[in-house]
Amino acid sequence: MMEITEGSHAIAEAVRLCRPQVISAYPITPQTHIVEALADFVANGQLDAEYITVENELSALSACIGASAAGSRTYSATTSQGLALMFEVCFNAAGMRMPIIMSIANRALGAPLSIWNDQQDSISLRDSGWLQFYAEDNQEATDLHLLAYKVAEDHSIQLPAFVCFDGFILSHTYEPVDMLTQEDVDKYLPKFNPLERLDAADPISFGMYATPEYYLEFRYEMDQAQKRAKDVIAKAGKEFGAMFGRDYSALIEGYRLEDADTAIVAMGSVCGTIKDSIDEMRTEGKKVGLLKIRVFRPFPGEEIAKMLSHVKRIAVLDKNISLGAKGATVMEVRDALYGSSIPVKGYVLGLGGRDVRKRDVKEIVALCEKGPGDQFYGLRKELI
Amino acid sequence: MRELRIHGRGGQGSVTAAELIAVAAFEGGIFAQAFPAFGVERRGAPVQAFVRFDDKKIRKRSQVYEPDYIIVQDSTLIKDVNVFMGVKQGGIVIVNTEKKPDYKVPDGVKLITIDATSIALKAIGLPITNTSLMGAFAAATGEIQFSALEKALNNRFPKELAAKNIEAAKVAFNIVKEAA
Known part of the structure; x- marks a missing residue:
């Protein structure tokens, strides 16, 4: 009920x-x-x-x-x-x-x-x-x-x-x-x-x-x-x-990914905000989709590589950072895509409760399209 | 989707208000989501709580930046916090005050003032204004039915306390309805 x-x-x-x-x-x-x-x-x-x-x-x-x-x-x-x-x-x-x-x-x-x-x-x-x-x-x-x-x-x-x-x-x-x-x-x-x-x-x-x-x-x-x-x-x-009535057989889930040029990969509650943002980008003609990771261990590497095989670029969002390296998810997604020519770009965001809004998702898609990745997103430059 | 932002001070029941408004909205057959802005649970500190209303499942998880509705539980916040920030055109702002406003809400936004503190003191015997403001919100916006609010309060509080709070909500509801 x-x-x-x-x-x-x-x-x-x-x-x-x-x-x-x-x-x-x-x-x-x-x-x-x-x-x-x-x-x-x-x-x-x-x-x-x-x-x-x-x-x-x-x-x-x-x-x-x-x-x-x-x-x-x-x-x-x-x-x-x-x-x-x-x-x-x-x-x-x-x-x-x-x-x-x-x-x-x-x-x-x-x-x-x-x-x-x-x-x-x-x-x-x-x-x-x-x-x-x-x-x-x-x-x-x-x-x-x-x-x-x-x-x-x-x-x-x-x-x-x-x-x-x-x-x-x-x-x-x-x-x-x-x-x-x-x-x-x-x-x-x-x-x-x-x-x-x-x-x-x-x-x-x-x-x-x-x-x-x-x-x-x-x-x-x-x-x-x-x-x-x-x-x-x-x-x-x-x-x-x-x-x-709720099927959890898949370790990952796609949202509007079938014809997507840009795929966002994320985990947890931020996926909801991303879906709303994707719907808005779709009405603006941008072909964006989401790959949601529901199971991180075991890591669904082959499943991810298969689901993303057709996209032009991948933006991986990490609410974690292996300091001195990269976010944990982007490293594993890139490993899963090894040998493919699809660029995989990582964005560390939302650490310590920093809010993630729909407009942030759009900005990350724009950044991913332009080129830069493997960076923190949303830094307050005046504090650094 | 419509969004509500509640401004109050720690101890005034802003989070409870958000939860009960969401419960009442769900009772009315729509989807609702309520959550607090976390981490400042000190008595007297400025706090915020949020509610979203929609006919379909709500997926968005960010805080509320462009509310359709704002409730201000304590008008002394207005000088310290930009409580009207981002309010949408056609939006409704409800402020608890006994005074004439010496501030302006943005153009195209409706301001409703109500002396919720006096209503609460009379009905409950304490200056806890959240339930009066819930009644005012029901009357001003139509997002929740008064009967649903009554049910939510009855489920949340022991019988006698619920009755007092329902009385406070009813008085505020009627004042706002009559003024409309």
Whole structure:
């Protein structure tokens, strides 16, 4: 049923319906409303789960690893500095193949301190082994939690997943969302059935010491699981579409790309503003389209190369920057297009909450047509 | 698409007003989106909140720069903040004040002043003006039905508090309706 509600509330509700058995999280802006709501659900009996309060994010994710190893469906949520504090634990969760789902209300990293949105936090964990989903609106932000559990817990995958949505821009926005029922979610997402779990009667260990004779193979297996996740997402996304009418089988989505000369590549909530801007440019006769990346890990390189094979130029927008190099997305898109003559140009924008407007999208298209790329967009020259 | 920008000070309920207006608009069968300008949640600091209204799904995520409607919860903001910035021709500005305006809204923009503070003090017993201004907004723009606003307030607040706020909204709604 369609309901108008805050993004954080819709996400907390979706998580509740996924029936996590253990939740451990530490509040941090702009994620706080989600874990507050879940704590309420547990306290008032709406959710039968263990809510473990901890002293910080490192402990929160560590508690999730223990719970997941014991065979529980687990959940956490964080952002920015909180995720940074989990850095070590993130690698451990993935290496131990724990299908933990964590909501990331994307926020900039300090210093300088910023509570506002960009995607530097989750992008900085791109090498950790977690699957990474990015939402354009609050409908996707809620739905992707179900999809993430389904994919992460698949016995051929067994990797944790971030469900990322732009902090404040989505987390604090009221808009209509189709709220699923417990019956619907139970049908889509069966009970967690761990392949292996800690059991005193049949002891095993997770996260052991791997000497140089073994370590390389562990990383290889994780990479293989990431690659297999493409097919598992396609299947789980299609099933979601058949049940609820919203098909998430594709890792990327095109918008008015079929006959586009200029393709914009972007991720997250900015895709909505870009679509409105594209509609305006189209009425002015400009052939512009959007390629939206919904899944950043595994990276849909071949899919992107195929979808963009006909365009004349590509503008990649990054709400992150690998300092000393480029935005993470442009580097991977360029890698995907290696050997093609289509120019791929990167624009870093929107860091630390700098607003992105329709007119900015138009200016970037104009810049891309003229030539320059691999630059910051929207710098206030008087401050530099 | 129509857009509303609310100017207030931290603690005056601007964000709540934006949320409840969006809820009431959705109740009326249209798509609505409400969100705050973030990061200055200090009591007394200038704050903004936004609402968009459309017949179809709203995709745009940037802040509101060219509003159709503006609500100013505290007229002392006018000297510090350019609250009328970007308002569209044919737009409507609602200012909470008991005074005659010593400022000008841009040409082609309708100014409505209402003493929401007095209305709130009388109906609620506190100078919380957001619900009165929601009533004024409903009457001035027709974007939301009063009955939908009433429902939104009833769902948001405990019974007695909701009744007081509905009373404040009703008084303001009637004043603006009668003046129109």
